[in-house]
Amino acid sequence: MKFCFITFRSVTFAQSGQRSLKRVGIETILRRTPKGLEQRGCGYCLQLKGTVALDAVDQLRREGIEFSKLYWFRENGSAEEWPT
Amino acid sequence: MIYLDNGATSFPKPEPVRRAVAAAMDCCGNPGRGGYPAAMEAVRRIYDCRDAAAELFDCKPEQVVLTSSCTHGLNMAIQTLVKPGSRVVISGFEHNAVTRPLHALNAQVIVAGRRLFDPEDTLREWENALRQGAAAAVFTHVSNVFGYILPVEEMAELCRIYEVPFIVDAAQSAGSLPINFRAWSADFVAMPGHKGLLGPMGTGLLLCNRLPKPLLAGGTGSESQNQEMPDFLPDRGEPGTPNVAGAAGLAAGIRLVRRMGLSRIACREHQEAKRCAEGLKRLGFSVFSGEHQGGTVSFIPQMDCEEAAELLGKQGIAVRAGLHCAPLAHESAGTLKSGTVRVSFGPEATPEQSRAFLQAARKLL
Numbered sequence: 001m002k003f004c005f006i007t008f009r010s011v012t013f014a015q016s017g018q019r020s021l022k023r024v025g026i027e028t029i030l031r032r033t034p035k036g037l038e039q040r041g042c043g044y045c046l047q048l049k050g051t052v053a054l055d056a057v058d059q060l061r062r063e064g065i066e067f068s069k070l071y072w073f074r075e076n077g078s079a080e081e082w083p084t
Numbered sequence: 085m086i087y088l089d090n091g092a093t094s095f096p097k098p099e100p101v102r103r104a105v106a107a108a109m110d111c112c113g114n115p116g117r118g119g120y121p122a123a124m125e126a127v128r129r130i131y132d133c134r135d136a137a138a139e140l141f142d143c144k145p146e147q148v149v150l151t152s153s154c155t156h157g158l159n160m161a162i163q164t165l166v167k168p169g170s171r172v173v174i175s176g177f178e179h180n181a182v183t184r185p186l187h188a189l190n191a192q193v194i195v196a197g198r199r200l201f202d203p204e205d206t207l208r209e210w211e212n213a214l215r216q217g218a219a220a221a222v223f224t225h226v227s228n229v230f231g232y233i234l235p236v237e238e239m240a241e242l243c244r245i246y247e248v249p250f251i252v253d254a255a256q257s258a259g260s261l262p263i264n265f266r267a268w269s270a271d272f273v274a275m276p277g278h279k280g281l282l283g284p285m286g287t288g289l290l291l292c293n294r295l296p297k298p299l300l301a302g303g304t305g306s307e308s309q310n311q312e313m314p315d316f317l318p319d320r321g322e323p324g325t326p327n328v329a330g331a332a333g334l335a336a337g338i339r340l341v342r343r344m345g346l347s348r349i350a351c352r353e354h355q356e357a358k359r360c361a362e363g364l365k366r367l368g369f370s371v372f373s374g375e376h377q378g379g380t381v382s383f384i385p386q387m388d389c390e391e392a393a394e395l396l397g398k399q400g401i402a403v404r405a406g407l408h409c410a411p412l413a414h415e416s417a418g419t420l421k422s423g424t425v426r427v428s429f430g431p432e433a434t435p436e437q438s439r440a441f442l443q444a445a446r447k448l449l
Contacts, residue, residue, distance in 0.1 A: 010314070041310065
């Protein structure tokens with residue numbers, strides 16, 4: 001697993017998430033959510049290393065920052081939703 | 085020109101604000117719509133504005149809805165809380181930005197607390213009105229005409245005690261007095277971006293503790309397949325392309341205010357308003373002043389107030405005369421017929437400004 005995406009309903013949530021994760025040393029990239037992963041239309045996500053994904057989810061929950069889903073990306077490029 | 089009309093807008097805009105506006109126009113695309121660098125730069129600047137406001141007013145960035153003015157925010161807040169014909173309690177010093185939306189809703193408006201510079205009376209009347217129940221309460225933090233600082237913390241507490249949702253109009257206080265959104269537990273606080281916060285005109289903020297009713301529906305860059313407006317903040321209140329350059333300027337203005345310090349700003353404004361009030365009294369004018377007063381002072385000249393403002397303008401003094409879009413406040417003070425001349429100081433208020441104004445005011449005698 002190379003990296004994962006945490007998706008958000010709003011770019012503002014994603015930005016608050018990015019700031020929160022940076023505070024605990026988790027670096028992320030803010031980007032548009034790939035169309036295939038976004039079921040409601042358009043959205044933004046944070047791309048981060050797979051090794052810190054669960055820590056990131058814990059941190060977002062601790063700070064009450066709403067996120068939608070966590071996706072893992074495999075070496076072959078396929079994405080898998082991870083239950084959180 | 086000696087600019088003493090900060091109650092209308094801050095002028096001239098500080099250099100960091102002008103630079104931030106220009107820079108945003110140079111490098112920003114449409115925020116929240118694309119993923120390319122110019123769009124992401126715009127996204128960053130919009131968030132920066134929310135973040136600066138959230139720090140100053142003690143709330144979350146998501147609770148900060150960007151509006152085009154304080155009036156815009158007040159309309160959104162009022163339309164959220166007030167159903168047609170419902171009972172609403174307001175102070176005796178409200179602006180038309182509050183009273184006209186209530187009139188449009190045919191609300192049963194109860195005016196409570198009409199004595200200037202008398203917080204005890206304000207609170208007594210406020211409680212009497214709230215005790216009978218209301219769909220909402222709306223009150224200004226500072227009168228835009230007289231500079232009266234209302235006892236907002238106590239008024240907010242009374243609203244909480246009587247379980248009346250409330251809106252605070254911070255048009256004249258944002259950027260000079262503390263606004264603690266979390267402690268107040270207001271449903272909404274509306275403010276302009278271009279007055280005490282020193283941002284460009286066409287900007288404003290609505291701090292939200294609940295979802296607002298959108299005045300407009302449209303694209304938000306989120307949940308595009310949903311034909312309802314998003315049910316989350318801030319998107320619900322922000323359809324259409326936002327004013328990115330304005331938000332960038334407003335963020336710079338807020339940071340400037342924080343650097344200057346609210347207490348220092350309030351102190352300077354109050355001192356000069358007091359100096360002016362005392363000088364005007366010595367000259368024999370009828371002056372409205374009191375203990376609980378910010379950086380604004382109103383007086384009645386011995387001639388038509390508009391003529392007086394014009395004469396002052398010819399001497400290079402910029403003040404505003406008339407009813408200041410607040411006939412209710414004038415009615416409360418008994419100045420509806422005469423109007424007043426309003427002198428309103430900004431964060432760079434100086435004794436020299438007051439002296440020059442008083443020198444010019446002598447010629448009104």
